Amino acid sequence: MGNEYDFDRRSFLKMTALAGGAVALGLYEEPWSFAQGPGKPPAFVATAFIRINSSGAITLMAKNPELGQGVKTMLPMLIAEELDVDWKDVRVEQAGLDEEVFGPQATGGSTATPINWDPLRRVGAAYRQMLIAGAAQTWGVPESECTTDRGKILHAKSNRQATYGELAARAATLTPPDLKSVKLKDPRDYRIVGRSQRGVDTRAILTGVPIFSTDFTLPGMLNAVIQRCPVFGGKVKSANTDEVTKLPGIRKVVIIEGTLSTDPVAPWEPGMEPGVAILADTWWQAQSARKSL
């Protein structure tokens, strides 16, 4: 496995051809340096990725945003492989944004596999090691004599076995091992990785379950549209805001003066372009009111 670290240490520029024919430069972040840079706590906290309840239900966190490339399925597969569970027993949940716990969570540049291939397998292996430690302590046997098989821990010598669910509470009290120290499977023994697995959201998608950002609502949430100047670089002189505010469902009409870029990370990005924003209860009300500006 030493070679994988040599590979990880090299940050390199990668040319990525985008669909439109444009060319972008993407910087591959080296995951361990991201995780262990100055002043940063270690990322890839094994226990944050895996939840096993006493009935044996296994929940794995998908750390990156899914954009149709399949990461919500693929990344948990890496954990499940080394955790040594059956893929059919796994439920996947989208992780919240917390890079101090989950490591880098950006999507882009085809980086999800190279960045996560090593650490996420180690997350699974570390948790498996904790379950083994829990079993070894319970049975008073050496950890080295315990093995796992699809969600079970076995001690062949004494013919004992326990499910992950039975040991999860005990394992959760243990300190996770150093991710770099855990032993990984021989790829020849893979049962999940390298095999096509159905997308974890496929059923939700084909029954219309709302899972997209545009489907998201909060109580009292408003919808906005912005009318921009039809001429490049134009500004708003005036707008009939009072009149438009009286239309059905309109809560507020705001003239946007526009700003220069204030983005410290991407100073080449323009700021907010001038325009008139209409805020309404529903998107269609806002869109309809635009015609009355």
Next chain:
Amino acid sequence: MPLKLNVNHEVRTVDLPPDTPLLWVLRDVLDLKGTKYGCGMGVCGACTVLVDGKPVRSCMTHAGSLAGQEITTIEGLSADGMHPVQQAWEEVDVPQCGYCQPGQIMAAAALLAHNPHPTDADIDTAMSGNLCRCGTYPRIRQAIHRAAETAHAPASKG
């Protein structure tokens, strides 16, 4: 003026201007968010629903024009999500990001309802108005053929 709409076998009364597009009645008023907003101009197919079994672009269809007609959305295509098209879609694992897929599925269900054994050319013609940015077209074609093999029941009529 209150409008009465028959959506997924239920009569729903909404108080909206009759020129409100069906899409926004479904999404914002009836909270049926499976039907997607793509272009708002009837050129991408993401908002496809069935009206009396025929595929229509709900972003361009005035709600007021639908009195007495049966509207079917992805949520009402089958009671249990097991319409032959949905089953085939799952078996073939068609979706990637999934955004266009409710529209694709409704268009496919309408196609199979009037042409139970479409050829590749029939499929391409019928589905050409439904765009997929992920490029799932080959699997869409495969899934429609599979649904045609397994389905004897026509698409839900609402």
